Amino acid sequence: MKFDxxxxxxxxxxxxxxxxxxxxLTDKGYYVGAITRRESSIEYALKKGIIKSGxxxxxxxxVGQFDLIVFALYPHIFIEWIDKYQxxxxxxxLLTDVTGVKCGVVDKVQSLLRDGIEFIGAHPMAGREVYGVxxxxxxxxxxxxxxxxxxxKNTPEAISACRELGEILGxxxxxxxxxxxxxxxIGFLSQLTHCIAVSLMTCKPSEHLVDYTGDSFRDLTRIAxxxxxxxxxxxxxxxxxxxxxxxxxISNFTVLRNALEKGDTDKMKEMMRLSTxxxxxxxxx
Amino acid sequence: MKFDxxxxxxxxxxxxxxxxxxxxLTDKGYYVGAITRRESSIEYALKKGIIKSGxxxxxxxxVGQFDLIVFALYPHIFIEWIDKYQxxxxxxxLLTDVTGVKCGVVDKVQSLLRDGIEFIGAHPMAGREVYGVxxxxxxxxxxxxxxxxxxxKNTPEAISACRELGEILGxxxxxxxxxxxxxxxIGFLSQLTHCIAVSLMTCKPSEHLVDYTGDSFRDLTRIAxxxxxxxxxxxxxxxxxxxxxxxxxISNFTVLRNALEKGDTDKMKEMMRLSTxxxxxxxxx
Numbered sequence: 001m002k003f004d005x006x007x008x009x010x011x012x013x014x015x016x017x018x019x020x021x022x023x024x025l026t027d028k029g030y031y032v033g034a035i036t037r038r039e040s041s042i043e044y045a046l047k048k049g050i051i052k053s054g055x056x057x058x059x060x061x062x063v064g065q066f067d068l069i070v071f072a073l074y075p076h077i078f079i080e081w082i083d084k085y086q087x088x089x090x091x092x093x094l095l096t097d098v099t100g101v102k103c104g105v106v107d108k109v110q111s112l113l114r115d116g117i118e119f120i121g122a123h124p125m126a127g128r129e130v131y132g133v134x135x136x137x138x139x140x141x142x143x144x145x146x147x148x149x150x151x152x153k154n155t156p157e158a159i160s161a162c163r164e165l166g167e168i169l170g171x172x173x174x175x176x177x178x179x180x181x182x183x184x185x186i187g188f189l190s191q192l193t194h195c196i197a198v199s200l201m202t203c204k205p206s207e208h209l210v211d212y213t214g215d216s217f218r219d220l221t222r223i224a225x226x227x228x229x230x231x232x233x234x235x236x237x238x239x240x241x242x243x244x245x246x247x248x249x250i251s252n253f254t255v256l257r258n259a260l261e262k263g264d265t266d267k268m269k270e271m272m273r274l275s276t277x278x279x280x281x282x283x284x285x
Numbered sequence: 286m287k288f289d290x291x292x293x294x295x296x297x298x299x300x301x302x303x304x305x306x307x308x309x310l311t312d313k314g315y316y317v318g319a320i321t322r323r324e325s326s327i328e329y330a331l332k333k334g335i336i337k338s339g340x341x342x343x344x345x346x347x348v349g350q351f352d353l354i355v356f357a358l359y360p361h362i363f364i365e366w367i368d369k370y371q372x373x374x375x376x377x378x379l380l381t382d383v384t385g386v387k388c389g390v391v392d393k394v395q396s397l398l399r400d401g402i403e404f405i406g407a408h409p410m411a412g413r414e415v416y417g418v419x420x421x422x423x424x425x426x427x428x429x430x431x432x433x434x435x436x437x438k439n440t441p442e443a444i445s446a447c448r449e450l451g452e453i454l455g456x457x458x459x460x461x462x463x464x465x466x467x468x469x470x471i472g473f474l475s476q477l478t479h480c481i482a483v484s485l486m487t488c489k490p491s492e493h494l495v496d497y498t499g500d501s502f503r504d505l506t507r508i509a510x511x512x513x514x515x516x517x518x519x520x521x522x523x524x525x526x527x528x529x530x531x532x533x534x535i536s537n538f539t540v541l542r543n544a545l546e547k548g549d550t551d552k553m554k555e556m557m558r559l560s561t562x563x564x565x566x567x568x569x570x
Contacts, residue, residue: 211460219505
């Protein structure tokens with residue numbers, strides 16, 4: 001598949017991310033359709049002009065017209081969908097996704113897929129603590145990162161088209177990583193941070209804490225509002241990698257704890273100076 | 286001391302917080318003076334109209350004219366200052382501070398203090414990852430919390446004046462806690478979060494992580510840019526309490542880790558639902 005102005009794009013799963021893809025792609029002049037479970041999501045998206053057509057049912061004549069299909073579903077539902085409906089997809093179509101974990105999904109989907117269609121994984125690093133197409137917003141991709149995760153089964157054309165999709169959506173940086181390297185990165189940068197936020201936010205009864213808090217606790221726990229079904233599934237799909245990252249963090253945190261216990265202020269200051277130096281790489285330019 | 290329009294206020298230590306106090310109080314029409322080490326800070330604050338007068342030296346005739354003195358210094362420098370210069374302060378003056386830890390500071394200062402002057406601790410829960418009077422801004426107190434930490438040595442008049450100071454500065458919520466309860470709260474809400482951020486930000490080489498990150502890692506590590514001298518001193522002043530809070534966090538984090546290892550998704554989801562519920566108390570109204 002090569003992008004041109006006639007490329008027809010189908011979004012499967014019209015939630016926050018699927019809806020934001022639809023909005024961004026429609027805004028760029030592409031024909032965007034959608035399949036999703038809730039009738040009200042289709043109605044909303046049609047009314048707002050985010051999609052040109054939509055359906056709550058998966059029908060061959062509808063699916064078969066699209067050149068690019070983006071899956072924004074829970075991982076297990078995505079894999080079931082491919083298993084059940086892949087024959088509806090037209091030859092030459094490109095499939096991609098938005099799933100936050102790659103190894104467990106990409107390998108499975110690529111091994112299931114029939115000849116004539118290609119799947120390439122991608123991960124838009126954008127999310128909000130709100131759900132549903134009603135909260136979708138094409139601007140959530142501005143300034144964010146997009147990671148393409150090809151395997152040896154992918155063609156150069158698909159890699160190139162998927163990178164182009166990231167650029168069309170308006171991501172600030174498009175990168176390419178292997179699924180394994182992606183899962184290591186995301187285990188550390190995203191899943192571990194969610195584990196920390198959930199653990200911190202469940203340490204104590206919290207009704208009255210808010211009267212004594214500063215911005216730091218608020219910032220660290222923003223992502224503690226979490227979709228338990230989705231994130232527990234993503235954690236389990238990346239279990240070994242996430243356990244390694246959690247253990248790395250515990251071990252480093254324990255170094256700081258023991259320095260405090262021993263009154264080793266030199267060690268504490270050394271870690272603080274390193275954290276200050278490392279954090280500067282994250283300053284937005 | 287009772288607040289009225291003639292109350293003269295001295296800020297000792299004209300950094301980010303001291304400067305922001307000065308700006309807010311000058312804005313409300315009070316006479317504000319300052320003592321600080323760097324001549325350039327005094328010059329800047331005079332030029333910007335943040336203070337009416339200032340000095341880099343501690344002189345009896347200057348100090349002696351003020352009714353309210355706010356100390357915005359490193360804890361050990363604050364205690365040295367009191368020891369050395371308290372005779373310069375006029376009878377009936379009220380002293381307060383902005384120190385992030387209370388037990389180790391309040392007890393010490395109150396036991397050092399001569400008759401005729403009174404010290405009451407306070408903690409403005411506002412800070413930024415920038416330093417110096419050049420970055421001061423009276424608006425950093427808007428929406429923030431202010432905690433007054435009286436002991437049995439404090440008079441009702443001082444407690445009332447200190448609460449009023451928090452209100453004049455524009456804090457959203459003024460609370461009263463014992464120094465011990467304050468240090469427990471702050472050990473959890475502020476110091477622990479800084480320990481988490483520092484530990485997370487020192488786990489890995491970080492130059493290239495930025496290309497793969499989302500907002501969550503950025504949010505959790507904002508406070509990893511840290512003043513190592515100040516925070517190691519604050520940590521040491523609250524060592525036992527902070528160690529308890531760090532151990533509480535490690536133990537809760539380990540529950541989540543072990544649930545993941547065992548594939549106990551029910552337990553993981555239970556924690557996520559509790560964290561989501563607890564975090565809602567922190568939504569700004």
